[in-house]
Amino acid sequence: MQRRDFIRSMAAASLAASMPEFVFAAPAVPGTFGAAGDDAYRKLLILIELKGANDGLNTVVPYADPEYYRLRPRIAIKRDEVLQLSEREGLHPSLAALMPLWQANELAVVRGVGYANPNLSHFRSIEIWDTASSSEQVLQQGWLARAFRAHPVPRSFSADGVIVGSAEMGPFTGGARAVTITNTEQFLRQARLATPGHMSGNRALDHILGVEDEVVQAAKGLGGGAALSTTFPNGPFGNAVRTAANVVAGKEPVAAIRLTLNGFDTHQNQAGTHAALLRQFGEGLAALKAALVELNRWDSTLILTYAEFGRRAQENASGGTDHGTANAHFVTGGAVKGGLYGQGPQLDRLDNGNLVHAVDFRSLYATALERWWGISAAGPLGGRYPMIDLIKA
Amino acid sequence: MNVATRVATRCSAGWNLSLAAVLAAGLFSIVTAASAATALGTEDARHLLARTGFGPTWYEIKTFSAMSREQAVAQLLADVPRTAATPAPAWIADPIVPPRVIREMTTAERQAHQRRQVLETLQLRGWWINEMLATQSPLTERMTLFWHNHFTSSQQKVRYPQLMYQQNVLLRENALGNFATLLHAASRDPAMVVYLDAASNRKGRPNENFAREVMELFTLGEGHYSETDIREAARAFTGWSIDPETGAFVNRRLAHDYGMKTVLGRSGTFDGDDVLDILLAQPAAAEFIVAKMWREFVSPDPEPAEVRRIAAAFRGSGYDIRTALRGLLLSPSFWKPENRAVLVKSPAEFVVGSLRQFDVPMNNTVPAAIVMAGLGQTLFAPPNVKGWPGGDAWINASTLLARKQFVERLFRTEERMQPDGGVMQAFAEPPRPQLDAGIQSPLAVNEVLRRARPALLPMFEGRRWLSAFASEHDPAIEKIVLASAPANPVPADLSGREWVRHLAMDPVYQLK
Numbered sequence: 001m002q003r004r005d006f007i008r009s010m011a012a013a014s015l016a017a018s019m020p021e022f023v024f025a026a027p028a029v030p031g032t033f034g035a036a037g038d039d040a041y042r043k044l045l046i047l048i049e050l051k052g053a054n055d056g057l058n059t060v061v062p063y064a065d066p067e068y069y070r071l072r073p074r075i076a077i078k079r080d081e082v083l084q085l086s087e088r089e090g091l092h093p094s095l096a097a098l099m100p101l102w103q104a105n106e107l108a109v110v111r112g113v114g115y116a117n118p119n120l121s122h123f124r125s126i127e128i129w130d131t132a133s134s135s136e137q138v139l140q141q142g143w144l145a146r147a148f149r150a151h152p153v154p155r156s157f158s159a160d161g162v163i164v165g166s167a168e169m170g171p172f173t174g175g176a177r178a179v180t181i182t183n184t185e186q187f188l189r190q191a192r193l194a195t196p197g198h199m200s201g202n203r204a205l206d207h208i209l210g211v212e213d214e215v216v217q218a219a220k221g222l223g224g225g226a227a228l229s230t231t232f233p234n235g236p237f238g239n240a241v242r243t244a245a246n247v248v249a250g251k252e253p254v255a256a257i258r259l260t261l262n263g264f265d266t267h268q269n270q271a272g273t274h275a276a277l278l279r280q281f282g283e284g285l286a287a288l289k290a291a292l293v294e295l296n297r298w299d300s301t302l303i304l305t306y307a308e309f310g311r312r313a314q315e316n317a318s319g320g321t322d323h324g325t326a327n328a329h330f331v332t333g334g335a336v337k338g339g340l341y342g343q344g345p346q347l348d349r350l351d352n353g354n355l356v357h358a359v360d361f362r363s364l365y366a367t368a369l370e371r372w373w374g375i376s377a378a379g380p381l382g383g384r385y386p387m388i389d390l391i392k393a
Numbered sequence: 394m395n396v397a398t399r400v401a402t403r404c405s406a407g408w409n410l411s412l413a414a415v416l417a418a419g420l421f422s423i424v425t426a427a428s429a430a431t432a433l434g435t436e437d438a439r440h441l442l443a444r445t446g447f448g449p450t451w452y453e454i455k456t457f458s459a460m461s462r463e464q465a466v467a468q469l470l471a472d473v474p475r476t477a478a479t480p481a482p483a484w485i486a487d488p489i490v491p492p493r494v495i496r497e498m499t500t501a502e503r504q505a506h507q508r509r510q511v512l513e514t515l516q517l518r519g520w521w522i523n524e525m526l527a528t529q530s531p532l533t534e535r536m537t538l539f540w541h542n543h544f545t546s547s548q549q550k551v552r553y554p555q556l557m558y559q560q561n562v563l564l565r566e567n568a569l570g571n572f573a574t575l576l577h578a579a580s581r582d583p584a585m586v587v588y589l590d591a592a593s594n595r596k597g598r599p600n601e602n603f604a605r606e607v608m609e610l611f612t613l614g615e616g617h618y619s620e621t622d623i624r625e626a627a628r629a630f631t632g633w634s635i636d637p638e639t640g641a642f643v644n645r646r647l648a649h650d651y652g653m654k655t656v657l658g659r660s661g662t663f664d665g666d667d668v669l670d671i672l673l674a675q676p677a678a679a680e681f682i683v684a685k686m687w688r689e690f691v692s693p694d695p696e697p698a699e700v701r702r703i704a705a706a707f708r709g710s711g712y713d714i715r716t717a718l719r720g721l722l723l724s725p726s727f728w729k730p731e732n733r734a735v736l737v738k739s740p741a742e743f744v745v746g747s748l749r750q751f752d753v754p755m756n757n758t759v760p761a762a763i764v765m766a767g768l769g770q771t772l773f774a775p776p777n778v779k780g781w782p783g784g785d786a787w788i789n790a791s792t793l794l795a796r797k798q799f800v801e802r803l804f805r806t807e808e809r810m811q812p813d814g815g816v817m818q819a820f821a822e823p824p825r826p827q828l829d830a831g832i833q834s835p836l837a838v839n840e841v842l843r844r845a846r847p848a849l850l851p852m853f854e855g856r857r858w859l860s861a862f863a864s865e866h867d868p869a870i871e872k873i874v875l876a877s878a879p880a881n882p883v884p885a886d887l888s889g890r891e892w893v894r895h896l897a898m899d900p901v902y903q904l905k
Contacts (some may be wrong), residue, residue, distance in 0.1 A: 052777075121605070123779050124615055167769050167789055168782065180789035190794035193801065197880050197900060204693070204735050205880060207785040208793065208900040215790045265777075267590045267602050317598030318590060323605075352620075 040373040041153050041255035044301045046244065046288070047171065049258065050281065052265030053122065055274060056310040056327035057345060057355075059095070060109055064088040067347035071314040075271050075321070085109065089344060094275045097282035098330075101289065105338035107330060108390040110364065112343040114326035114357025118309060122265070122323070126308040130170045132362050132381050139382075141174035143365055144256055146380040148176050151373075158221030158252045159214060165240040166260035179218045183239070184225075184246040191219035221252030230291040237261045237284040245291035248301075264307065268318040285332070292334075299334030302372045302391070304364060313350055326357035329364065335372075335392050342388075363388055431461035435872055440733060441465055441722065443876060443905045444690050446531030448746025451861055451873055466722045470715045473533050473569045476562070477524045482516045485558045489640040513554040518762035518772045521561065525745045526755065536568035536714070537561065538741055539689055541772075542780035544579040544611060546588035548773045556584040556640055557773045572682060572712035573673050576611065580669060581642045583635045589778065592634040596650040599627040604668075606778050612672040614681040618657060625654040629663040673712065679704035683717055690721050692732045693784055699724055734876035734904040737787045740768035742905065743796060747803060747897070750874070752858055753851045767795045788903060797898060804853050804894035855890035865889030875901045 062068045063079045064087060082090030083099055089109075091098060101107040117135040119125045128135060132143035141149075144161060153160045161178040163169065172178035181187045194215040199206055226249050232242040240259045247254060261281055266274050285303070292298040310327030326345070332338075343358035350356070362385040369377035371391045378384050433441065438457035442449035449457075457465050490506060498506060525534045541564055548557050560582050567575040579585055580603070586592055589603035604627035608618045632649030635642055654663045656671050663671070672678055683704040687695040703720035710716040726732060738746060744765050748755055755761065762772060769792050775781055788796075859865050866889060871879070879899040887895060896902060 120620065121609055121615060122777065123609075163789070167776075167786060167792070169786075169789075180791045182791050187790070187794070190798055193794055193797035193898075195881060200880060202735060202877075202904075204737050204785055204904055205900060208737075208788050208903050209880065211788055211790055211793050212900065215794065218790065262776075267600060268593060316593070316600050317595055318593030318600055320590075320593075320600075322601055 040151065040375055041157065042253065042300065043372055044248065044253070044297060045256040045368055045372060046301060046303045047256065047258045048281075048285070048303065048305045049166070049170065049260040050264050050277075050305055050307040051126075051166070051260050051262045052307075053309050053311055053323060054264045054277075054305075054307045054327065055266060055270065055321050056111075056329075057313060058270070058274060059092050059278065060085070060111060060328040061090050061092060062088060062345050062347065063090050065345075065347055068345075071347065073315070074319050075315045086340060089340065092275070092278050094278040095282040097279075097286040100286070101332055102338060106334060106336050107332045107338045108336050108341055108388075109328060109330060109339070110341040110359060110388060110390070111328045112326045112345065112355070112358030113329050113361050113364065114309065114355070115360055115362075116357070118325040118354070118357070120309065120323040120325075122308050126170070129306055129308060129361060130173060132365055142169065142171035142176065143380055144171040145174045145176040147369055147373075147375065148255070150379050151375040153177070153255045156221075156252060157254055158218045158247075158250055159254050161256040161258060162218075162244070162247045162254050164243045164247075164257065164259050165236065165262070166258070168260075170258055172256075172258070177214050177217070179214050181218075181222075181243055181247065184222060184243055184250075187215075188219055188223050191215050194219075221254075222247060222250040224251045225249030226295070228291055228294055230287060230294055232287045232291075233280065233283040235280055237280040238287065241284045241288045241291070244288065245295070248292065248295055248297055266311070266320050267316065267322060268320040270315075270320040285330075289332075302333045302335065302368060303331065304368060305330045306361070306364075310355060312353055313345070313347055313355060314353055324354050325351075326355040331364070331388075331390055337390050337392055339390075341390055359388070360385055367391065431463075433458050433460055433462065433465055435869060437462075437728065438465070439873055440728070440876070441469075442531075443746075444727075444736075445469055445535060445722070446746075447525055447535070447742055448748075448750030449873070450749060450752065451869070454873055462723060462728070466719055469530075469532050469722070470569065470719060473530050474528070475566045475568075475570070477565060478529065479520065479524045479527050481520055481558060482513065484513055484516075485555055487555060489553050489555055491638050493637065510552065510554060514548050514557075514773060515759050515762060517548075517554050517558055517561075518765075519757070519759040521772055522741075522745060522758040522761050522765070523755075525741065526749060526758070533565065533568050535742075536718075537565045538739075539686070540564040540568060540575065540579075542775060542783070543685070544575075544582075544585060545775045545778050545780045546582075546584040547775055551584045551587045553584075553587075553640060554773075556587065560584040561773075567714075569714050569718070572707075572714055572717075574712075575714075576673065577666060577669055579611075580607065580665065581633060583640050583642055586633060586635050586642060591630060594627060594631050594633070595645075595648040596628075596631045599624070599631060599650075601627045603627070603633075604630055607669070608672065610779055612669075612678045612681065613675055614677065617675065617677045617681075622656050625656050626668045628652065629654050629656065629668045630665040633665055676704070676708065679708040679712070679717075683707055683721070686717060686721055688784065690718075691724065691727050692735050696726055699726055734901060736905050737784055737903055738905050739781070739783060739787060740765045740770035740792075741772070743768065743903070744799065746905075747800070748851075751803065751853050751893075751897075753803060753853060755851055764795075764799055768792050768799075793903070796903065800894070800897045800902070802852070804890070804897065853890075853893070855893065859889045859893075866892065871896060875899065876904050877901055 058075065058077055061077045061082045063082045069076050077092055081093045083093060083096060084090040085102065098107060115128065115135060119128060119135055130142050131139035133139040148160050159179045160176040161172045163178055163180045167180060169178055194212040196213045196216055197209045199209065225246060228245055228249060230245065232238045244257050244259055247257060261277065263277055289298060292301050306329060307327060309323060309325055311321035311324040316322050345355050362381050365381055366377040366385040367388045369375055369380060371387055435454060435458050438454045439449060442453055442457060460468065495503065495506065528534050546560055548554060551557055563578055563582055567578065589606055590600045591603045594600040594603065601623055605623045608623065609615055628650040632645045634645050651662055653660055656663060656668055657675065659671055661667065680700055684695040684700050687700060703717060706720050707717040721727060744761050765772065769787060770781055862870055870893065874893065874896040879896060880901050881899050883895060
């Protein structure tokens with residue numbers, strides 16, 4: 001156990017070159033790289049970060065609630081414009097591309113996701129989400145890094161995770177083999193410049209050596225994939241989705257991909273910006289599905305959205321919204337049971353102007369770890385959280 | 394003008410007479426017996442200059458190696474300029490186009506306006522890089538960049554390159570001045586007013602954006618204030634705005650909330666300046682700034698006792714920034730062997746440092762700005778109000794490969810790039826989404842990139858550069874290129890030029 005932890009802690013770096021016997025010895029240790037672990041990560045997890053804090057109330061609109069229109073006289077989505085999901089809620093009209101997923105019963109909308117004693121700083125709150133900590137607890141390691149440490153991703157994979165559209169490691173922080181890729185062809189062209197090296201004991205240098213090693217490993221697995229016929233939307237998110245699809249098409253798998261769509265911090269003149277962002281998101285997600293279907297991976301992929309928090313229930317004086325708390329998130333994939341989950345916004349029971357959360361965000365993570373990958377969630381999440389029954393048996 | 398010429402200019406113009414005399418006589422290594430005991434020598438001089446500037450040249454290292462720590466730090470902090478040495482683009486004096494006028498534009502007019510903004514923003518980036526290359530005081534530019542990453546604003550939101558330029562002027566003017574003065578001025582800076590929505594923070598309808606970030610990111614750090622403090626402070630800042638016709642700061646009395654506020658335990662009919670003074674009176678403020686400077690100049694792990702000691706002096710000086718820097722640079726921790734080569738170079742340090750260190754002639758710095766964007770640092774457009782996270786986060790698979798490609802290109806031997814612009818393509822791809830995506834027409838950006846391409850040709854002139862050393866294999870070369878011994882084995886029998894390239898491709902070259 002100690003030795004395995006040691007290997008995992010060094011896995012991001014170039015241990016292979018300096019101590020090959022450890023790496024080759026590891027799979028022989030009973031129970032460490034069990035068949036369950038290998039199979040688990042044949043199922044892919046894709047996280048989509050709606051960075052800046054997407055406005056959940058204008059994404060999943062409580063159009064039947066007069067309080068919503070009272071709180072948001074300038075920016076509310078008109079009742080006759082929403083794409084109806086239920087008698088009370090509907091999607092923002094820019095999310096039309098998601099309606100086929102909803103109609104196919106593959107889109108789960110989880111409402112009221114947040115945590116107790118919410119922190120309204122972008123930076124602190126995303127750290128809470130990325131590390132799956134409570135509001136008061138500061139953890140150094142991302143929740144996926146902890147899961148991968150407990151249940152290692154097979155070394156033959158291109159990487160534990162691939163990051164597209166952000167330089168931040170987020171849930172992979174602190175030990176996961178996570179590779180940042182903007183464009184797969186360019187990555188493969190440049191990868192020859194990387195060389196594996198020896199660990200040094202200097203933290204910054206070891207970080208660089210670790211990245212070199214990850215590049216070498218990823219380049220081996222990502223090449224040789226099938227060319228896709230799916231067309232992807234223009235724009236940064238369309239490019240990110242294209243890159244993700246090319247990663248999935250590679251000859252070796254990865255366990256997780258994190259995509260980031262920026263720009264949701266809509267303090268001012270929200271309407272146009274938000275509509276454009278949601279259109280990018282919806283069309284990107286539809287293209288992602290098409291590509292995954294083409295690669296025969298749609299049924300073995302789970303897609304989750306997340307963000308640091310939602311936005312204030314009441315609009316501000318600048319036609320925007322300030323930082324808030326609980327939020328609605330999407331879960332989709334061929335194995336997802338579509339529908340509404342959690343609890344719709346209780347606009348008559350705000351706490352200091354903010355929504356009260358109904359679902360702890362770690363329930364989403366627990367569902368991904370246990371129901372999707374079939375690995376224990378309690379360890380990586382530091383406790384038990386109720387599962388959300390949104391994955392087909 | 395090449396680096397050697399620039400440094401020589403500096404010697405005659407800016408330096409004190411006795412030092413200039415020593416230099417003129419070429420007596421770098423001849424020092425008196427008394428100062429010999431405390432002379433920095435090559436490695437310590439390199440360490441100090443790499444941490445406070447951009448990739449020091451051999452000439453600068455030789456110059457500083459004869460000084461003691463105290464002399465060297467005093468030299469870095471003496472007579473620092475408060476204005477840029479290089480001329481800014483002419484359009485900085487153009488009046489802004491008011492939003493009222495933009496709203497009335499036809500589609501074609503608006504596109505032309507946006508194209509001009511893209512071009513001007515690229516020129517602005519190129520201008521700053523040129524200043525980093527040409528300055529007599531690299532530390533001034535490092536501190537200007539430090540404050541740009543502290544009092545962040547982004548062209549992506551501000552949209553007026555003139556206002557971004559004005560903010561840069563303000564940051565440079567106070568870069569090594571007084572932090573309290575800088576805080577007050579940066580809070581009223583028009584680009585900041587736009588960036589953090591101060592203009593829409595009005596009596597009875599507060600916008601908390603600025604009030605939150607001024608506490609969390611500019612002065613105190615998380616955990617030193619409450620949500621109530623933010624809401625109360627937002628009321629105090631009401632009325633701070635800009636004139637949409639001119640882009641100048643205005644204090645709108647009718648929008649100001651004159652009521653009582655309670656911020657951090659103090660109550661009064663505060664305005665914005667009162668709240669800033671309340672923040673500056675908190676001991677946490679000096680410690681927060683000194684710890685951030687520690688991570689910039691000393692090591693990734695601030696030592697609490699040293700930070701408290703230096704912060705006390707900083708606060709005692711009334712927030713004199715040079716007092717804090719002197720404390721940091723003369724702290725024994727700065728010089729400890731275990732704190733050498735432990736910080737990752739920022740893209741600006743990496744690109745500008747390489748161009749300076751290897752004396753690569755640049756007549757157009759716009760391509761360097763594009764390279765920097767590909768490495769994750771788009772000047773005048775930090776990713777968010779917290780700025781670039783920096784440190785190890787500068788290096789991921791994409792950025793490390795782009796850094797190596799930059800070095801490869803710098804040291805290439807072929808006469809010209811491939812006609813398909815393979816190299817340029819590699820740099821152009823990643824920055825595109827960051828080049829003010831969504832705001833400006835991608836067509837215009839492509840146009841600028843195409844124009845920039847022919848200029849993207851400067852390369853390392855090996856024979857000229859190596860001629861400054863005793864021989865092609867002078868051991869001093871490794872000492873000035875790398876902050877510590879190379880991580881990868883060095884093959885035998887390399888030519889001088891190949892050896893230098895090998896050192897610059899080594900992982901240690903990413904460190905300072």
